[in-house]
Amino acid sequence: MLDNRAFDIIFREARTHNGWLPKPVPDDILRELHDLMKWGPTSANCSPARILFIRTKEAKERLKPALSSANRDKTMAAPVTAIVAYDLKFYDFLPKLFPHNQTARSWFTSDEEVARITAIRNGTLQGAYMMIAARALGLDCGPMSGFDNAKVDAEFFAGQSLKSNFLCNLGYGDPSKLFNRSPRLSFDEACKIL
Ligand SMILES: Cc1cc2nc3c(=O)[nH]c(=O)nc-3n(C[C@H](O)[C@H](O)[C@H](O)COP(=O)(O)O)c2cc1C
Numbered sequence: 603m604l605d606n607r608a609f610d611i612i613f614r615e616a617r618t619h620n621g622w623l624p625k626p627v628p629d630d631i632l633r634e635l636h637d638l639m640k641w642g643p644t645s646a647n648c649s650p651a652r653i654l655f656i657r658t659k660e661a662k663e664r665l666k667p668a669l670s671s672a673n674r675d676k677t678m679a680a681p682v683t684a685i686v687a688y689d690l691k692f693y694d695f696l697p698k699l700f701p702h703n704q705t706a707r708s709w710f711t712s713d714e715e716v717a718r719i720t721a722i723r724n725g726t727l728q729g730a731y732m733m734i735a736a737r738a739l740g741l742d743c744g745p746m747s748g749f750d751n752a753k754v755d756a757e758f759f760a761g762q763s764l765k766s767n768f769l770c771n772l773g774y775g776d777p778s779k780l781f782n783r784s785p786r787l788s789f790d791e792a793c794k795i796l
Pocket residue numbers: 616617618619672673745746747748749768783784
């Protein structure tokens with residue numbers, strides 16, 4: 603079991619950041635991030651998440667028109683913005699990812715809606731694994747759904763089977779730009795044991 607300090611870093615003291623310190627995020631840490639998050643479970647090991655890390659000024663400018671006004675400045679200032687996307691044709695990797703059942707691909711090619719829901723559900727889970735991995739590596743996160751998905755898809759994924767899910771700024775957060783922490787539901791409000 604992890605110790606209390608790890609729980610603080612990953613959960614209790616981890617915040618959604620709005621301001622960023624001028625400290626770069628090297629490519630190596632993005633690779634380490636993926637090397638951790640990829641182990642989180644997905645149904646049939648389908649692993650539909652695809653992540654486009656937007657780092658350069660040019661790439662940020664391409665993202666800018668799709669951002670809501672509330673999210674624009676902080677995203678332009680973040681060292682890296684991850685476009686957490688999912689691949690609607692994730693099933694093409696199943697012969698590799700689920701090698702003990704070579705019929706798995708057909709479960710999804712035969713029903714587009716099942717494939718879509720599977721991609722969204724598991725791609726979202728993988729986005730959460732990404733944030734947990736980022737925090738474990740000492741990074742801060744700023745997840746956002748305030749953007750135009752269709753614009754992002756047209757700009758970055760035209761002609762591909764990828765769809766954007768959410769954005770996540772990554773870097774080292776400036777604690778002076780945090781909002782006050784909002785409460786969470788209690789166990790009794792959110793859970794039941796039958
Ligand atoms: C999927 C998702 C979408 C979000 N979208 C936005 C957004 O568009 N803009 C924003 O400022 N915050 C956004 N947030 C941040 C949440 O409001 C924030 O994570 C929540 O209030 C908890 O804050 P805390 O982590 O500091 O406790 C989003 C968070 C998630 C997980």
